[in-house]
Amino acid sequence: MESEIMQIKVERVAKTRIHDVDFGNIPFGREFADHMFVADYADGKWGGFRIEPYGKMMYTPAMLGLHYGQTIFEGMKAYRNTSGEVMMFRPTDNFKRLNVSAERMCMPTIPVDLMMEALRELLKIDDAWVPTSTDSSLYIRPFMFATDEFLGVKPSDKYRCVMFTGPVGPYYTTPLKVMVEDTYTRAVKGGTGSAKSGGNYGGALYPTKLAQQKGYHQLLWTDAIEHKFIEESGTMNVMFQIEGSLVTPPTGDTILKGITRDSVLKLAADLGIDVQERRISIDELKSAYDNGQLLDAFGVGTAATIAPIELIGYKGVDLILPPIGQRKMSQLISKELTNIRYGKAVDKFGWMVSMN
Ligand code: COI
16 A cells, blocks of 8 residues: 655654653553554545644544444564663564454555654654663554444445554563363454454453453463364463473464564574474363473463463363473573563564664
8 A cells, every 4th residue: 555755744742741650660551652653544545644642532423443343453562772772573573464454354554664664753752761671661552443434334435543652561460370261252264363453352351251250360262163272362372381392373364473472483493492383272281281291381472471371271170380480491482582672682583673
């Protein structure tokens, strides 16, 4: 999709809000930086590029995106490395995935170079919002939604793309208790499960709430047909260590193509770990557990980073996994990834992009 010549109008805040933020204790998703990028799509092209103060936007009740689910989003992070530079982790992969979601949801794609330029401008203006500690980062949320004022079910003619940011700490602050979901379904072959569209998350809320009422944090989704094979967890892809191997379900129609997932697999292979992308059944997990071979389970995602799973609930029984301190493989991968992100290890995969 062609864009107009990129000219970003900038309106800065009269007064920064940064001094209201406690950077020593940043909750996930509650603090937002001063500015946001906005672009509008009309007449078959993107335009109206602007950076303006983060804040409320006005919409009519008949806005299509509020009714029929044409909303997609991404999550990405900027890190301040040991030299003080602001670095993004694989940003073009996120913008490409936004466009994959856009295609699936019948929305216009937005040029990756346009989004990169907007991100660069935004991060220059809000540079001070990128935290310095290695357990925090600046989360970036690009998203797009339908803006036609119309109640018919059809792809919108107009869209808005917004990108805002905010400093974040860990998404999960404790090891996770997950429950295998064998009644409800997140995604089915031919559906929208691999798109990062709002509806996938909305549909998961009710079954997740039921699991939370039983004391679990998240679900471990299974395939929609037999509820037999592991898919992903609520906000992240999922991986298991079975003896010396790292095993994860292959992505496809029903599983988000995680960028952290891909990075962990590449790092693990580079560290000499046997990596297996293959279907994994609950029965296999259960027998690996019974035989003492299930050594680790963890979620991987931009927000979740590498989130240890403490136990897996299945049909009323909790499989309690080895203590987190003993999980050498995931800890090694996590340390390597963190070191690359903060400039403490050589970025041999070329994942980090300087935004300065
Ligand atoms: C992310 O990992 O950035 C995500 O988009 C997951 C989100 C639902 C918190």
